[in-house]
Amino acid sequence: MKPKTRGRPRYDETDNSATETFLKMAADGLDRSESIALWVQLKNRILDAIDAQTLLPQSRLPSEQAICDIFDVSKPVVRAALSALAADGHVIKMPRKGMFIAPTRRDVDFMTSNLGVFGDLTAKGHLVTVKTFEFYRDAPSDIEQQVFGLPREGSVVRITRVYYSDGKPITLTHISLPGHKVPGMEKLDIDNRSVFQTIKEQYGLTVKRAERWFTAAMPDAEATERMGVAANTPLISIESIAYDYEGGPLEYYRAFYNSAVASIHVRVES
Known part of the structure; x- marks a missing residue:
């Protein structure tokens, strides 16, 4: 034996x-x-x-x-x-x-992993729907130039969308992607589709790591209207930069997250 x-x-x-x-x-x-x-x-x-x-x-x-x-x-x-x-x-x-x-990886929540909101909630069995308000290519702002290292004549693809978990709005997200890495993306159909899944399928791009910052915040006028929350509803403000496997910034987003719909789960292991 x-x-x-x-x-x-x-x-x-x-x-x-x-x-x-x-x-x-x-x-x-x-x-x-x-x-x-x-x-x-x-x-x-x-x-x-x-x-x-x-x-x-x-x-x-x-x-x-x-x-x-x-x-x-x-x-x-x-x-x-x-x-x-x-x-x-x-x-x-x-x-x-x-x-x-490779051996199977442990699952973690999107706040502490490279999964997006769409992928994490779907994996947990929730019905995820998305309403996209803006999807276009434009010149980069100062912060986008800084994050992506873009020249002034560069471009970004911007996406503004609200994610719903089982019919309840959970997050309002402003996403920016470096235009040179996603040529023609603004012409694609992304309705009810994960951004990460779309760029993986179309461009072979995946995220290796992400840095995220969290602060307590009150919703602005856009968030109250699009998320359907009262102006005095406490939300979590998130800022995130995701990096690809070459170490280059791949996604920058700012979001309001409603933890009353789904709490944030953080797993710590030693």
Whole structure:
């Protein structure tokens, strides 16, 4: 009988089921008529399988060449997809052994993780709806220039929206994205869609970390009207800067959050 291992998980087992999963994933092929790059489609296809647990944690992926053959794509496409997954922490490269699905991450709330409001509440089983008031491209303000390091002639995409949890307005959010990283985004349909999910699918961009600041605040006129709260309702004011895996700022937002609809949960572990 083999002794039980302790400490680090084992990554030395060949997992034939992963190859079978890849063959099933490739049954429909990648859409070469789509505007979304092939490597982004491949990355999202693998990520969906990880989320659905058809690719299990610590299972070994097929080789680069095998994935090329399965999906009928070039090595640069496969390498770009796998590199992005590795940068996001979804797969692990082991020298001389291959690439493996990373161990399952612990779930945390959006206030202390890289999830957005939409993704966090949806994952918890809430019905999330969104009303978008503004969605356009414009010249950057002074604060946007500073946050994103943009020249005066640069641009940003701005989104103003209210998120509803089970029909109750929970947050009014003003979002800014650096225009050069999301070309043409203002032409997309984002109704009732997560901003993070949209930029992941369209541009292959994901958030590695975010810095957030919280202060107690009373709602301004815009918040009282769009969130339907009284002027004397105490809210939480949030300012956030999210960064991509290259360390560049990807999203800046300011928000009013109504903790009477959903409390803020912070988990601390040592």
